[in-house]
Amino acid sequence: MTTRIDSLDTPIAVVDVAKMKSNIGSMQRQADSLGVRLRPHVKTTKCMQVVEEQIRAGAKGITVSTLKEAQAFFAQGVTDILYAVAMAPTKLPQALELRRAGCALIIVTDSVAGAKAIVEFGRANEHGFEVFIEIDSDHHRSGVRSNDPILVEIASILHQGGAVLKGVMTHAGESYKLNTLDALQEIAELERSECVKAAEAIRHAGLPCPEVSVGSTPTALSAVQLEGVTELRAGVYVFFDLVMHNVGVCTLDNLALSVLTTVIGHQPEKGWIITDSGWMAMSRDRGTQAQQRDYGYGVVCDENGSLIDGLLLRSANQEHGVASFEESTIVDVEQLYPIGTRLRVLPNHACATGAQYQAYEALKENGEIEHWPRVNGW
């Protein structure tokens, strides 16, 4: 039996498969033209059907944010996996188990203590982990600076301790705060140059550093050249979202994820349309709040995904969303959007909204719906 969207109850997370494929194709072409491998970060979707499409389009390996993702995608046949969060020593047994089962899992560290924990556990278990050292290219979060002497110390501990020093990686998370092409190109170049510098420092010390891995969706799409880089990582591009739209790396028409919702009430005097897409359906992510245009909890479209000009989901309780036009707009909301009307809401942040669901409902070009499960939790 074929499922159609109108047979599904709300709220649900709908993926426009044509838009998703187009986004995947664009990023793959960008990586190809820059001469680097694309290793997509699958933390956005945590969904095998999406990953399959990325691999079909040319991706080489994947990046994950949890070992649970690594386990799930390895079980589905993906073997080249980068776990891009600094390794907690307590998680090493899980990583070892994956590697012994045949998964080419790469782990990450950015500290002397972390490197020592990896080599000590490796030695105790007669295993050489493959490791990336995380570089801090933009003062955003984790990582060691390219000119910090600790970098070579970490590399040395790993190499001499029997680990395989696979390379360096960085993520310029500060790029999410920008919104001009000049600034994005500048941070993309900073991400590249800092990571390449780090690789050179390690090589200069006589240590191996074959891989140089960089990326975020904004920098990946803005980079002019990636000399010295071997692979590009990016995640949210697969669906895009309102935050990425404000950054300037997609149009609203590229957004492939939306939440299908039903009108359940009104406050006609206030122009409020009450929906069943509260924050449980949208997530609490208010990523556009600090950007040039605050979209509330999302941009409202009709059931077919066409934008309704000026209609935003302006507030949200757990299972209630409140949509309205600008205060100056006089609209009979009860008449225009009666109870039972179905709408679609474009989210601020695709990673956070997706995480509110156990699965996506993938809307194909022929109108059929496929149920695509996610790998949630840890």
Add this chain to the structure above:
Amino acid sequence: MTTRIDSLDTPIAVVDVAKMKSNIGSMQRQADSLGVRLRPHVKTTKCMQVVEEQIRAGAKGITVSTLKEAQAFFAQGVTDILYAVAMAPTKLPQALELRRAGCALIIVTDSVAGAKAIVEFGRANEHGFEVFIEIDSDHHRSGVRSNDPILVEIASILHQGGAVLKGVMTHAGESYKLNTLDALQEIAELERSECVKAAEAIRHAGLPCPEVSVGSTPTALSAVQLEGVTELRAGVYVFFDLVMHNVGVCTLDNLALSVLTTVIGHQPEKGWIITDSGWMAMSRDRGTQAQQRDYGYGVVCDENGSLIDGLLLRSANQEHGVASFEESTIVDVEQLYPIGTRLRVLPNHACATGAQYQAYEALKENGEIEHWPRVNGW
């Protein structure tokens, strides 16, 4: 085999069972002393073990935010269930199925269109739904005003259409924005008096209105008297959280939910402690942002739950949290909280943080851990 907390990998959502029981007991005593039934809103925990404890303490019936919760708790033997979100016409078949299976499900409407949909569907299926009319007591969200002529029209449509007009209900969500006892007592009285007025208007029109149901955690704990009210609803009190602490209805010591996390790195020059409790583990809820004290993504405690003075989870990426002290505090974070250190983070909003997990890990007084599943999704 008994599970202990130190055998579990992070991040996990830990429930301090002793604190939870104490919170449940306090709210039950409050309802008892006000002479009303307590019908807890289980949307906070969506967890059968918690609901069992609430019922053991004296709760009569439960409130749910999704029909999936209703289905799950009915399957576990709870029959008296209020679905406290205005009924979408498309969800009526699910409600009917539950009622025909023996669940005394009460549904809610606040509009003429909604009431008509209920009676039409009921008539077509020869079924009389039990219905609460939602009252807007504080201009917060949904509901009809107590003095709006539409109120009696809705009551009349339901009654004459063969539905069972069970009563009126309201939720003073604006109470979450307050933080003084005077203001809380005032809004609790507004919630009570508006809902009672609505019931009287319906009765005055010769229609039945046996039940008057009010509540939110802040108003329930602040109400001085509930004359005319028959039942009290509240949800988040079972765990409390930093938002409720800022409202002033609990102490930090009452908070029963925390996220157990591991230190995975540092930026020593900035005083940053990087943890594996990013926003996926904490939720994106920044509910304290607009309150008197902004706690970032949470208050950090040691592994045993003792507060670490001044240490907050100040920012979060998907799987990375960044904890730090005030800028003026000079601390050797690498020395004090080395990689592998386990910490616990008290969240802004227990409903949102819980929703990031499939289950709670319930820490009992004897140190044993029980795995308590949640009913997520729709």
